[in-house]
Amino acid sequence: MSNIHPSAIIEEGAQIGADCKIGPFCFVGPQVRLGDRVELKSHVVVTGDTSIGEDSVVFNFSVIGEIPQDLKFGGENTKLEIGKRNRIREHVTVNTGTDGGGGVTRIGDDCLLMAGVHVAHDVQIGDRVIMVNHSGAAGHCIVEDDAIIGGISGLHQFVRVGRGAIIGALTMVPKDVIPYGLVQAQRGELDGLNLVGLKRRGVSRDDISALRSAFRELSEGEGTFMDRVNRLEDTDSDYVREILEFVTGASDRSFLTPGK
Structure with missing residues (x-):
């Protein structure tokens, strides 16, 4: 009843x-x-x-x-x-x-x-x-598992937000966000990794270290963003592979990329 x-x-x-x-x-x-x-x-x-x-x-x-x-x-x-x-x-x-x-x-x-x-x-x-x-x-839009979208933030049409990513408050997101990414600023900028979320979910130190190394390569490496992505293909981390699969998958938008 x-x-x-x-x-x-x-x-x-x-x-x-x-x-x-x-x-x-x-x-x-x-x-x-x-x-x-x-x-x-x-x-x-x-x-x-x-x-x-x-x-x-x-x-x-x-x-x-x-x-x-x-x-x-x-x-x-x-x-x-x-x-x-x-x-x-x-x-x-x-x-x-x-x-x-x-x-x-x-x-x-x-x-x-x-x-x-x-x-x-x-x-x-x-x-x-x-x-x-x-x-x-x-x-x-596609918002994958465990993502957090901050207050008064907006996702542009067709944007993908990867698993475990976090969007800060008051942020406009015009491009795709990689898994575990941290996005903030008024016009969204990829500013790091969602380390707090990773630790809360019990992700191992080795995987977090691999993600941090991958992010450094994406932000500081030579060549185009896709050149830097391709250099990560030999990784042993499932988390890094998830980022690679996300970036190389089908998308109607480009990606937010880390600034140097």
């Missing part, structure tokens, strides 16, 4: 899991699927072809699953998929996808979207991502 406030509106066709809590003045659309023990606090709108995984909580005045803010959108049926155990705080907006971007916006498991966050159409967010108050990801 779910606990649904009498002032909430649940459209016919919505699928409500076991032990959900739906607070006062919430609206749940006809294509919505809520997993077990999902909680909608109050004045929450969940609409569109949207699924929210079990044990997630959506706080007051959030709007989840509305159509994209894209003038090319023509009303086609696109989706939003949100995983398990997410915390979506007040006034968050998350849009469905577009046909041109694959049709699905995705958020993984165990993420925290703080107050006022915006996740645009076709964005792909991994697991354990934190987006701090009033940050935003424009259309088609």
